[in-house]
Amino acid sequence: MTSLPVPFTVAIDGPAAAGKGTIARAVAERFDLGHLDTGLLYRAVGRKTLAGMAALEAARSLSEDDLNPEDALRTAPVAEAASRVAVDTEVRAALVDFQRAFARRSGGAVLDGRDIGTVICPRAEVKLFVIADPEVRARRRYQELAGKGQDVTLEGVAEDLARRDARDAERADAPMVAADDAVVLDTSAMSIEDAVAQAIARVQSVLQP
Numbered sequence: 634m635t636s637l638p639v640p641f642t643v644a645i646d647g648p649a650a651a652g653k654g655t656i657a658r659a660v661a662e663r664f665d666l667g668h669l670d671t672g673l674l675y676r677a678v679g680r681k682t683l684a685g686m687a688a689l690e691a692a693r694s695l696s697e698d699d700l701n702p703e704d705a706l707r708t709a710p711v712a713e714a715a716s717r718v719a720v721d722t723e724v725r726a727a728l729v730d731f732q733r734a735f736a737r738r739s740g741g742a743v744l745d746g747r748d749i750g751t752v753i754c755p756r757a758e759v760k761l762f763v764i765a766d767p768e769v770r771a772r773r774r775y776q777e778l779a780g781k782g783q784d785v786t787l788e789g790v791a792e793d794l795a796r797r798d799a800r801d802a803e804r805a806d807a808p809m810v811a812a813d814d815a816v817v818l819d820t821s822a823m824s825i826e827d828a829v830a831q832a833i834a835r836v837q838s839v840l841q842p
């Protein structure tokens with residue numbers, strides 16, 4: 634096993650359903666790193682707003698308990714609410730310290746989201762920007778949600794993703810964009826195994842240039 638420079642951060646960004654989460658989990662497991670899906674933080678805040686709480690209050694009072702059960706956060710309405718609260722600069726600011734502390738934890742960390750390589754960890758040792766064609770992403774997300782028994786259609790999922798991507802890319806604060814020094818990984822025509830293997834190879838090449 635390669636010994637890690639400490640601290641060691643892998644930043645994985647990109648649009649919804651491009652494969653970030655799967656890749657992040659696999660990289661974390663392979664190199665024995667902590668993993669934080671930062672989308673869950675925004676989803677948890679979004680979920681609280683759906684229950685009537687103000688977004689900033691929700692962000693400032695966020696606790697571990699709010700991240701469970703994860704399935705309650707992985708729904709289309711919560712994703713939409715997440716991307717709405719994510720536009721708010723104060724909400725984003727309330728979540729920064731937790732993410733940065735996680736990123737620099739001893740033992741190393743993988744964070745996936747939209748602004749990890751640009752804003753949260755601009756000095757991350759490895760930066761990946763994972764993309765895939767919109768139709769491919771919609772099909773993947775549709776299969777994931779339908780497989781959990783959620784009442785979704787492929788067209789509806791495609792529309793939701795397009796709306797969320799546009800909002801995430803166009804917002805003024807921390808828009809979704811590839812960092813200049815990120816490696817872009819297009820997973821449109823790749824199997825999960827291939828995408829994971831490429832990400833792992835990238836981390837390996839940084840550890841052992």
Ligand code: C5P
Pocket residue numbers: 649650671672673675676712715716717719745746747748749797801
């Ligand atoms: O990654 P996921 O699809 O779960 O993220 C839900 C929403 O949270 C995104 O659409 C985006 O608006 C927001 N988000 C963000 N910055 C991050 C992670 C997620 O703005 N680092």
